[in-house]
Amino acid sequence: MFRVFRWPAFTSVWLGQILSQVGTQLLFIMAYWELQLRSPYLLSAAGLVLTLPNLLSAVGGSLVDRWDARFVMLWTDLVRAAVSLFGALAYAWWPHAFVPVTLVILAAHGLGGSLFTPAESVILPRLVPDEDLVAANGLSMTTSRLAISVGAAVGGASIAAIGVPWIAAIDGLTFLASAAAVANVIRLWRREGRRWRDRAAAPRPKASLASQMMEGWRAVARIRWFVAVLPVLMLLNFSFAGVDVLLSVWTHRVLHGGAAQFGALNATLSFGQLLGSLFASLAAKMNARTGLLTFGGLTSASILAFSFSRSVPFSLATSVVEGVFIAIINAIGFALMQRAIPEKVRGRAFGLIYSFAGVAVPLANGLAGVSLRVVPIAAWMWLCSAACAALTIGWWRAVPRHGAAGQPASGAAPNA
Numbered sequence: 001m002f003r004v005f006r007w008p009a010f011t012s013v014w015l016g017q018i019l020s021q022v023g024t025q026l027l028f029i030m031a032y033w034e035l036q037l038r039s040p041y042l043l044s045a046a047g048l049v050l051t052l053p054n055l056l057s058a059v060g061g062s063l064v065d066r067w068d069a070r071f072v073m074l075w076t077d078l079v080r081a082a083v084s085l086f087g088a089l090a091y092a093w094w095p096h097a098f099v100p101v102t103l104v105i106l107a108a109h110g111l112g113g114s115l116f117t118p119a120e121s122v123i124l125p126r127l128v129p130d131e132d133l134v135a136a137n138g139l140s141m142t143t144s145r146l147a148i149s150v151g152a153a154v155g156g157a158s159i160a161a162i163g164v165p166w167i168a169a170i171d172g173l174t175f176l177a178s179a180a181a182v183a184n185v186i187r188l189w190r191r192e193g194r195r196w197r198d199r200a201a202a203p204r205p206k207a208s209l210a211s212q213m214m215e216g217w218r219a220v221a222r223i224r225w226f227v228a229v230l231p232v233l234m235l236l237n238f239s240f241a242g243v244d245v246l247l248s249v250w251t252h253r254v255l256h257g258g259a260a261q262f263g264a265l266n267a268t269l270s271f272g273q274l275l276g277s278l279f280a281s282l283a284a285k286m287n288a289r290t291g292l293l294t295f296g297g298l299t300s301a302s303i304l305a306f307s308f309s310r311s312v313p314f315s316l317a318t319s320v321v322e323g324v325f326i327a328i329i330n331a332i333g334f335a336l337m338q339r340a341i342p343e344k345v346r347g348r349a350f351g352l353i354y355s356f357a358g359v360a361v362p363l364a365n366g367l368a369g370v371s372l373r374v375v376p377i378a379a380w381m382w383l384c385s386a387a388c389a390a391l392t393i394g395w396w397r398a399v400p401r402h403g404a405a406g407q408p409a410s411g412a413a414p415n416a
Contacts (some may be wrong), residue, residue, distance in 0.1 A: 009185045010127040016181025020304035023174030053110035070120040076112040077179035082170030083108040091165040121350040125338045138280030138331030180215040219345045229394035239384035241364035272323020276318035280331040296392025299325040300385045
């Protein structure tokens with residue numbers, strides 16, 4: 001896995017993302033805590049301004065396909081840095097304006113993410129060679145979760161230790177660091193005399209953004225396996241979000257544990273994902289179809305096993321195993337899509353994925369608590385297991401019969 005650090009451009013982006021994710025989580029913990037102190041109803045407003053911009057990821061994907069993805073990442077980082085730094089000053093000078101300032105910062109983060117995330121998905125295959133793509137995805141996903149965990153762990157204590165304005169300032173500085181990392185990628189590209197696109201000599205499309213979006217979506221619609229997989233991805237995000245919301249209730253009512261056990265379950269899942277990232281590059285050497293079916297089946301089975309656990313020790317062990325398999329199958333699956341989707345519509349395709357996820361997660365958050373009166377908590381886990389199995393089959397149909405995992409043939413996308 002660590003051989004991906006041979007590629008300076010990937011290492012630069014990876015470091016920038018770790019810093020910005022820690023800073024963002026510090027801000028989120030502070031924002032949600034301070035808002036609920038003022039009124040619990042403000043949490044709904046915060047959730048809306050943060051998640052609704054995710055619906056624009058489809059538009060962001062079109063911008064990524066239209067422009068240079070590196071500059072989309074650079075400018076979204078700079079804008080979020082500026083908003084957070086301005087917010088730090090506003091917190092210090094006008095503390096009575098905490099609520100509107102916080103909502104503006106959260107909205108800027110949500111909107112920036114709707115542009116940055118599709119661009120990051122597009123740029124990653126250009127930072128590492130094919131044989132390292134699965135390892136790069138595994139490392140990025142795992143360290144992202146760990147960075148968020150670290151930010152959450154120290155976020156509460158930092159409110160009293162350094163105060164609200166400094167937390168916003170740190171968030172802004174981490175985005176400046178991320179922007180510097182992206183700028184370094186641009187510098188490395190120019191130093192090596194590389195073109196961003198193989199077709200860079202072609203003139204920029206004259207079509208409007210709206211017509212380009214429609215054209216790209218029509219092209220994506222012709223990728224039959226992608227059309228089949230997209231609603232399954234939405235269902236999987238929906239079910240995972242529901243399980244995440246209800247995990248504290250599951251720990252208390254079913255496992256008869258307390259806050260320490262609840263925290264341990266979250267920690268073991270992250271630890272398992274870290275272990276999984278170490279093995280993702282080894283899994284990439286397997287035959288693509290064999291790797292997908294093996295680790296997709298194991299992921300689905302581990303989720304199902306967790307749903308039948310009634311003891312904390314067994315649940316902790318199952319959580320570690322589940323994290324390992326989730327990290328591996330995510331790395332293989334995303335590498336597959338990054339290669340199987342034609343580059344000219346890759347941004348719009350990933351934009352649609354994140355838009356669908358942006359709908360699924362808030363919907364699950366709203367329905368999870370209500371569902372306790374209708375279905376058992378384990379039903380969310382069963383749905384998650386079934387969705388994982390269905391997604392594995394969808395990915396399996398998109399890869400060639402020969403080749404390493406995550407490395408589909410060029411003709412696989414249109415005809416799978």
